[in-house]
Amino acid sequence: MSKILVIEDEQVIRELLCDNLEFDGFTSVAAASLFAAEEGLVREQPDMLLLDLNLPDGNGAEWLKKKRDAGMSLPVIICTIRDREIDIIKALDAGADDYVTKPFRIRELIARIRAVLRRAGNDSEAPALPQIGRLSIDFAARTASCNDRQTSLTTTEWQMLELLWKNKNQVLSREQIIDHIWGINDLEDSRAVDVHIGRLRKKIEAGNEPETLLTVRGFGYKLKI
Numbered sequence: 001m002s003k004i005l006v007i008e009d010e011q012v013i014r015e016l017l018c019d020n021l022e023f024d025g026f027t028s029v030a031a032a033s034l035f036a037a038e039e040g041l042v043r044e045q046p047d048m049l050l051l052d053l054n055l056p057d058g059n060g061a062e063w064l065k066k067k068r069d070a071g072m073s074l075p076v077i078i079c080t081i082r083d084r085e086i087d088i089i090k091a092l093d094a095g096a097d098d099y100v101t102k103p104f105r106i107r108e109l110i111a112r113i114r115a116v117l118r119r120a121g122n123d124s125e126a127p128a129l130p131q132i133g134r135l136s137i138d139f140a141a142r143t144a145s146c147n148d149r150q151t152s153l154t155t156t157e158w159q160m161l162e163l164l165w166k167n168k169n170q171v172l173s174r175e176q177i178i179d180h181i182w183g184i185n186d187l188e189d190s191r192a193v194d195v196h197i198g199r200l201r202k203k204i205e206a207g208n209e210p211e212t213l214l215t216v217r218g219f220g221y222k223l224k225i
Ligand code: CA
Pocket: 008, 009, 010, 052, 053, 054, 055
């Protein structure tokens, strides 16, 4: 499983990045300054860095240039504010492998991380795709496969699966599922939830008895991982 060090001083962005990385099967560690990043590099031995440019104790690109000169070969993706082309050029010149612009498009960022890790030859260390029942799930690419054969999921099934995965091993009520997917809470819809869950279950479960997508009687559903 690849470990990614997120170097970002804005707490909201840092947490957003870490949450999404974890969601996609990466391990994330965070640093709010370059000083903390130096410590994190040693302590955490990350596989790659996400690096903000404007940090309280210096410029990310200048720091990266120094690290590259000192022999650091870890893949680095720079996170920068859109339209600061000069920043982007400077960052790439400093030795960044790629960059993304804020505000982030998270799916794009995850795809870029995977690509950079692949190019860096860490493919075997790229996170194993989450295994849910008999399916290997790639949330970024929205593909699901079973024994290397693609399984197709509907948009609603994807939304449900993502919600369940984010809350794995916890019980979600039908109301929570309805609220998340349809944004309304209508009793009529609780039947629809059961229908979609039933279809999803057929794709996920290997046997007749559910072992992964469980019904918790009187409460709702739980994805058991
Ligand atoms: Ca910043």
